[in-house]
Amino acid sequence: MKFAFKTLDDIDYVGKRILLRVDMNCSVDPETKQITDISRIEAIQETLKELSRSKVVLMAHQGSPGSDDFISLEQHTKVLKNLGFNASFVDDIFGEKAKKAISQLKDGEILVLQNVRYFEGELKKAPPQEVAQEQIVQELYPLFDFFVNDAFGAAHRSQASIVGFTTVLPSVAGRLVEKEISTLTAVTATDQHPWTLVLGGSKVEDKVATLDKLLATNRVDNAILGGLVGTLFLIANGKVSETYSKPIKGYESAIETARNLLSKYPDKIILPEDAAVECEDERLNCTFNEMGNLPFLDIGPRTIDKYVKIIKESAVVFANGPMGYFEKDTFAEGTSKVLSAIAECKGITVVGGGHMGAMAKKMSLDDKITHISTGGGATINFLIGKKLDLVVALEAAAKRMDE
Ligand code: 3PG
Numbered sequence: 001m002k003f004a005f006k007t008l009d010d011i012d013y014v015g016k017r018i019l020l021r022v023d024m025n026c027s028v029d030p031e032t033k034q035i036t037d038i039s040r041i042e043a044i045q046e047t048l049k050e051l052s053r054s055k056v057v058l059m060a061h062q063g064s065p066g067s068d069d070f071i072s073l074e075q076h077t078k079v080l081k082n083l084g085f086n087a088s089f090v091d092d093i094f095g096e097k098a099k100k101a102i103s104q105l106k107d108g109e110i111l112v113l114q115n116v117r118y119f120e121g122e123l124k125k126a127p128p129q130e131v132a133q134e135q136i137v138q139e140l141y142p143l144f145d146f147f148v149n150d151a152f153g154a155a156h157r158s159q160a161s162i163v164g165f166t167t168v169l170p171s172v173a174g175r176l177v178e179k180e181i182s183t184l185t186a187v188t189a190t191d192q193h194p195w196t197l198v199l200g201g202s203k204v205e206d207k208v209a210t211l212d213k214l215l216a217t218n219r220v221d222n223a224i225l226g227g228l229v230g231t232l233f234l235i236a237n238g239k240v241s242e243t244y245s246k247p248i249k250g251y252e253s254a255i256e257t258a259r260n261l262l263s264k265y266p267d268k269i270i271l272p273e274d275a276a277v278e279c280e281d282e283r284l285n286c287t288f289n290e291m292g293n294l295p296f297l298d299i300g301p302r303t304i305d306k307y308v309k310i311i312k313e314s315a316v317v318f319a320n321g322p323m324g325y326f327e328k329d330t331f332a333e334g335t336s337k338v339l340s341a342i343a344e345c346k347g348i349t350v351v352g353g354g355h356m357g358a359m360a361k362k363m364s365l366d367d368k369i370t371h372i373s374t375g376g377g378a379t380i381n382f383l384i385g386k387k388l389d390l391v392v393a394l395e396a397a398a399k400r401m402d403e
């Protein structure tokens, strides 16, 4: 596939100083804080291998302030070492410690900087020229020859480490970004129906906004909802009490959109019909009326049966975000049965996002699914035809490089 941005094929990177932004944001056990799945780290290996004769500085995020998975990148560095890379970690992003370690780097070595979201300026979302003014960009860019962006999972985030460097350094895409974009382009070229979206997990504000756009395109026939996104819609239509809004970050702003979507697309939005709650440390399947105020942690059996049937009969399925609290085995049932149905579906199937992708691999379903994308939000944005911020920025950088 021919891209309007440049790739590793267009630069001479041997012996050069490369700043490489990746997305190795992994699933993390909320209690032990240990990484539970390394797929996103494995996914950047091709780029790292290709840059094995350069000095590579890795920049990445993990979680975000306030989330359970907001941890240091020290563990990620160990994983890279176990995969055979000559990687070391510095507990700094752009201070003296980081600069010193960067200056001592030799060809074939990889230096992992600390979680970029430990720096507040990284959280700002603005156009490339604006985020380029952030300290992280201004301090780091003079130390490099090239910026390589392989962070497909964060391609929809217009933040300093994703788009800022593209305005000040010759910038190209890494191999994972290339692979994701060409595969997703091929997968979405189809016009087949029924087209089913399976949407779960958290980040409800993002997801409700994309659902709004996606339903407006007429591409989606069924939007099957679960996880916190599903709970939000159940509150919106009065099936579940507002007390369940408590764990939902972004509830206030998303609930109105959810109500509007329900009245606009009553036949397309498909909601859970029953629940699984946690009662004395056990899974209890029940109706919404029987839930009391017990934690609502998965979709119930009737819902699972209904979702499985719709998925199996679909021509295209795209899934992002788990159906429940899959970190606990007893509440992983909804997500795992939905994934099995996706694997059995004869149509085109795409599973996106760190959590769902990891579980599909754990269940050895990866070769029965058309494409497991490392992107969640990024992939959904791609599907609604929104040009990814990372791509826009790299295309502008390519033009500058040709001038
Ligand atoms: C993801 O997990 O979807 C990506 O790593 C982006 O993370 P974010 O949604 O926290 O920006």
Ligand code: MG
Pocket: 025, 353, 354, 355, 376
């Ligand atoms: Mg995520």
